[in-house]
Amino acid sequence: MPILAVRHRTVYRYRRPVSFGEHRIMFRPRDSYDQRLIEASLTIDPEPASLRWMFDVFGNCVAVATFQTRADTLTFDARITLDHTPEHAPVFPLAPHADHYPFGYGAEDMPDLARSIERQWADPRHEVDAWARSFVPGAGRIPTQDLLAAMTRSVRANFTYVARSEKGVQEPLTTLRAKRGSCRDFAVLMMEGVRALGMAARFVSGYLYNPSNDRARHVGGGSTHAWLQVYLPGAGWVEFDPTNGIVGNRDLIRVAVARDPAQAVPLSGSYFGLSSDDLGMTVDVDVVDLSDEEAPVRRNVPYLPR
Incomplete structure (x- = not known):
């Protein structure tokens, strides 16, 4: 610790x-x-x-x-x-019904989660939807943790991180098409992807610990950092950092959580x-x-x- x-x-x-x-x-x-x-x-x-x-x-x-x-x-x-x-090898004890995707939230949770499931950005040609569904096999069922880990690590592997000093967040479609962005851009893209699959997601602002300034381990340090949480029945709000392919809270220090980046x-x-x-x-x-x-x-x- x-x-x-x-x-x-x-x-x-x-x-x-x-x-x-x-x-x-x-x-x-x-x-x-x-x-x-x-x-x-x-x-x-x-x-x-x-x-x-x-x-x-x-x-x-x-x-x-x-x-x-x-x-x-x-x-x-x-x-x-x-x-x-830190959770070095996170294993989330999901509720049995949520162990595999697709799953649904209980009636008692939906009033509180509904705004976090709603899409926040336009996707007229369903490009973000298609990107998110590319992680779901043709059979239609996949372990929920595997699905979210694959999406997180795909951003780290296939997108280029760039530090942006401009205010605000890129549209998710811009990030997806260019395959480049800042940590807040990657967080919002994955949030919209997760929401396209019917899951609740929220934005997190905080700090990133990068041991000995090791860029091979993490990018996005030196300023405030951004990632997301996904609500999973049985586990609650779970951290995913697509910028660095982190699943769980390892090296992430939460400061603020919000439905939209402008609120954090x-x-x-x-x-x-x-x-x-x-x-x-x-x-x-x-x-x-x-x-x-x-x-x-x-x-x-x-x-x-x-």
Whole structure:
């Protein structure tokens, strides 16, 4: 059970002092049975006039900051320590009726899962549907875990990861046709594929631990990371990271879950000034095992889940 330390530092820079609107911050990991929060701090410079904490509709911990000071930089510096329990060879105890696909959800779960099953993006020629169904054999039945693992690992093997600093998410059809995208693009494509098969999926924003900066093991580190969860009867919400072919929570630190990526943006806010005042933003995210003496150091990485 490694003890992981996260430092997430975001800096906005401006040509001249500007004033700031409300900022919404989602840096604090979700406390759970497989990741136990030991310590967390958040330092903001300039100091906000107020800082309040709340839980959103999904139970994510959100900080809301307001400001009265003008400044030419705005810095958010989060430091987190947590006990992380990885599932190195995850085997999910599914309910008997869900052991093989296709399966259905119970009547008691459907009211809560329905919005997570609904498709969110247009697919007029059913291209995402066809991609998702390509993982189902002609006989029509397949072990559910095998189906989802195959989809996850196919993205890792057949798509090209690119770090994108642009806001928002690519349309799943763009990602599918180009076979390239960022971690958030791959997460949304697989979410839509899973939903096309009638399963509930939701978006996850968090951090990726990459031991000794090993790009052969993982890509997408150095900034916030994104993946998805699928609801499986008997197992609950299970993690799938198509960017890295990860099934289960290994090396993944959950911060926020949401039905749509726009509901899990790690940091959002506004400033009052000219568009030319904006000199950009940088983020520095380090995730290290406190027992690892060769912890990586990253600097000046464009912000956004990549």
